[in-house]
Amino acid sequence: MTQTVAPLPSFDPACPMSAFPIQVGGKWTAMIVLCLENGPRRFGVLRRHLRPISTKVLAETLTAMGRDGLVRRCPVEGADDGGVEYELTPLGRTLLDVIEHTRDWARTHLSELVRARDAFDRAATASKAVLGTSRAP
Amino acid sequence: MTQTVAPLPSFDPACPMSAFPIQVGGKWTAMIVLCLENGPRRFGVLRRHLRPISTKVLAETLTAMGRDGLVRRCPVEGADDGGVEYELTPLGRTLLDVIEHTRDWARTHLSELVRARDAFDRAATASKAVLGTSRAP
DNA sequence: CTGTATCCCCTACGATACTG
DNA sequence: CAGTATCGTAGGGGATACAG
Secondary structure, three states: OOOOOOOOOOOOOOOHHHHOOOOOOOOOHHHHHHHOOOOOEEHHHHHHHHOOOOHHHHHHHHHHHHHOOOEEEEEOOOOOOOOEEEEEOHHHHHHHHHHHHHHHHHHHHHHHHHHHHHHHHHHHHHHHHHHHHHOOO | OOOOOOOOOOOOOOOHHHHOOOOOOOOOHHHHHHHOOOOOEEHHHHHHHHOOOOHHHHHHHHHHHHHOOOEEEEEOOOOOOOOEEEEEOHHHHHHHHHHHHHHHHHHHHHHHHHHHHHHHHHHHHHHHHHHHHHOOO
16 A cells, blocks of 8 residues: 655745755855854955955855845944945844854764765775776776 | 954864855755655655756765765665665754754745845846946947 | 956756666 | 766856956
8 A cells, every 4th residue: 555655845946945955155154144243344354264265255245145134234433444344134143043053063963974974985995996906097 | 452352253174164154965955854854765756856856966965965974775675676765864863953943044034035135136226227228238 | 455357167956868 | 766977057166356
């Protein structure tokens, strides 16, 4: 009897939810959120702290985050060089919780994952060595 | 007096943690985890459910997840066609919690993000229209 | 100092065809 | 049905140069 074992969750490609598998944004988004946790920061401060990020990617990421309402540009207090600072919006702040959960997971389980990966790679290398005993590059 | 405002979190590029900004894996990893939540599934079942995923990408993702110890291949019960099923390992199961938190965030805040994005895009389009009144492509 | 503009590369993803 | 092999593409990310 082929019963429908259990209902799988449905993923509508048209639903914006599918754009959020688990990643929040680009490679640097989470780090930027973390950097802005304790107050607004200037472009250069972020750049230096996030090095080796390139200016292009930092600007792009910041723009994208602004577009999504996660971050806001505000004129820097008491500076006349036209500089601006970036600060987290209330919406951006809500990400801190999710990020913290992710980091918790990593702190707890990442070593296990790395161990599994190493074991897998060692096994792959080993079998390759066996297969390659009669053929040198 | 230039005090060190507040200590920013440090991101060591050499630390494997930096490989986990917030995304767990590829585009499909989280969905696969969700699909395996209630028991092992066969390749074809996943493929059909995750459509429009390609066989190549599904195989790749599953392999990568196996390498990371998130998923395990097991011979399918009572079948002689040499088929296998994929099941979540205990480590893979720990991802369910993180994913659930992410989905919670999305359910609560995604609409706000989309609204911000739309507003931003409308504003950009509007200013472009103004600039373009005297120049046609 | 704060970006924007190029150029390039590499990988993830996708379509398709083919094998066990 | 369960993959592997090939080919093609788009976009993210990086380096560098240049403009405000």
